[in-house]
Amino acid sequence: MAAGLVISAPASGVGKTTLTLALARAWRHRGLNVQCFKSGPDYIDPAFHAAATGRASVNVDSWAMDRGTIAHLVSRGADADVVLAEGSMGLFDGVAARGVTGTGATADIAEMLGWPVVLVIDPSGQAQTAAAIAAGLRDYRPGVRLAGVVLNRVASPRHEDLVRRALNDAGIAVFGALPRHAEISLPKRHLGLVQAEEQAEIGKLIDEAARFVAEHVDLDAVLRSAASWSPQAASNGLNVTPPGQRIALARDAAFSFVYPHMLEAWRAAGAEIATFSPLADEGPDMSADVCWLPGGYPELHAGTIAASARFRSGLRAFAETRPVHGECGGYMVLGTALTDADGVRHEMTGLLGLETSFARRRMHLGYRLAALAVPMPGHQAGARLRGHEFHYSTILAQPDTPLAVVHDATGAVIAETGSRRGHATGTFFHLIAEDR
Structure with a gap:
């Protein structure tokens, strides 16, 4: 005991x-x-x-x-x-x-x-x-x-x-x-x-x-x-649906904010995870059926990401036929450009029209409840997702189809709706669980 x-x-x-x-x-x-x-x-x-x-x-x-x-x-x-x-x-x-x-x-x-x-x-x-x-x-x-x-x-x-x-x-x-x-x-x-x-x-x-x-x-x-x-018997598992059977997961110093219980839930459901490093100019495993870019610190590595030609071309090729999803920092990298804290604008992958800036920092922090307006990997339209948002980026443009109606913990609607374009989706919040 x-x-x-x-x-x-x-x-x-x-x-x-x-x-x-x-x-x-x-x-x-x-x-x-x-x-x-x-x-x-x-x-x-x-x-x-x-x-x-x-x-x-x-x-x-x-x-x-x-x-x-x-x-x-x-x-x-x-x-x-x-x-x-x-x-x-x-x-x-x-x-x-x-x-x-x-x-x-x-x-x-x-x-x-x-x-x-x-x-x-x-x-x-x-x-x-x-x-x-x-x-x-x-x-x-x-x-x-x-x-x-x-x-x-x-x-x-x-x-x-x-x-x-x-x-x-x-x-x-x-x-x-x-x-x-x-x-x-x-x-x-x-x-x-x-x-x-x-x-x-x-x-x-x-x-x-x-x-x-x-x-x-x-x-x-x-x-x-x-x-x-001593633990009580759990009546259910983790209430997390994996986004695919084989998941290409970006994983390095720029893409590291992923909840451990999410990865465990994916594996427990039978999914395979194949990691790759955008900072090492690696693209996603082309045998995967979905690509996931977690949050992290892309703003500290924006120049390296912008110069990683194999990563960017590989991700674009993947997204032509299969879903790609980004959370927070990963969402920013799926966008058109990211301006760093020094005011330097770096071209990102361009799978979404999102453009963000750290030159005008403003903290965004809190729980998020999102009702999906369109599907994202692992979740259908209408799903209610619970997550958490924490970043200092400012949205300069978010022109694509909104992914969800997003509320904070008080019920107030927020502007960070996430986006969808083609096979690419992204959110500013990190997914924790789905309401069942």
Whole structure:
């Protein structure tokens, strides 16, 4: 039977990912099998979890997924000794309108699974107030149980003592306190952490984080606070239809934002996946019956993509007879042109009329519910798809047939409708699940 915990915080940027990776690696060093999950739609963190544990991590999302899907996904932790779910944003942060099983908040997953929460608290610029924040989070929702806190970035022993005394007075366990330690800071860029596969020294960084946390945190006390857990039988699978039998999947530093559970669902349904690298000027496997371009960072590699003649001609030849779909960054590459942050315009593949620019950055972030007006690979017109959008590009032109009517989590219609032209389709949102 596994021990389950949720790692959360009052806000983003406090150190949830670092603590999750450190705990996972430290317990792994002790001979324990550790399984991680990511609560919410972040598609970068699961790769870090896998690097720390040696086991694939997936997202669980209460806004987009039903209980059966979540139960199916977490059941992979049945053979683990410890199961950690890393939260997103603050513990109770979600959208205003309820989705399939909740608002997307980490607290939904903690309550659903019955796992206690370890809070990461950064008391910078405060002392006793940190205890008030922790007590408020403990008492905010009766179904969510607080195990204790780990203090991060404490300024001095005196600072730590003040915060510890206040937390003890509030009846909140303190598992440890971490001084500032630049050597375990994970590098970031505009869409979040620099991806794990782009960091050659990620293993050493996680090892250092594990050593540092083991020195300052009572790992045994944290483990004792976890809930004994065994997975419930899932009534259904992943509710994901593969877009084809053999899928040519773009996969490199420019095309890497794909949810692990999507790939697993495709394979579980019998689909084959053949990866190729546009940055290496490779075209899609011409024996495939569909091509899928995930999101990623095409804006950082726009010049290389524009110069990749074999990739562009291969994709165009593929699209003459078979469907090609792009998500977010992949959608941009299917378009006519992409203007980078320096204002340089790069020609893309031209399968769609979409033109985008990063010279005038504006953040687009949030859950999306799309009702397809026309078919896309794996889904017929009328299907209702749930996904998440996060990018900084501005649409300069989107002239093709709209793919869908797209709403945000409040029900408001948004302009990023996606597009269809011939066999090419694209969306700005990343697909998480289909409503059934």
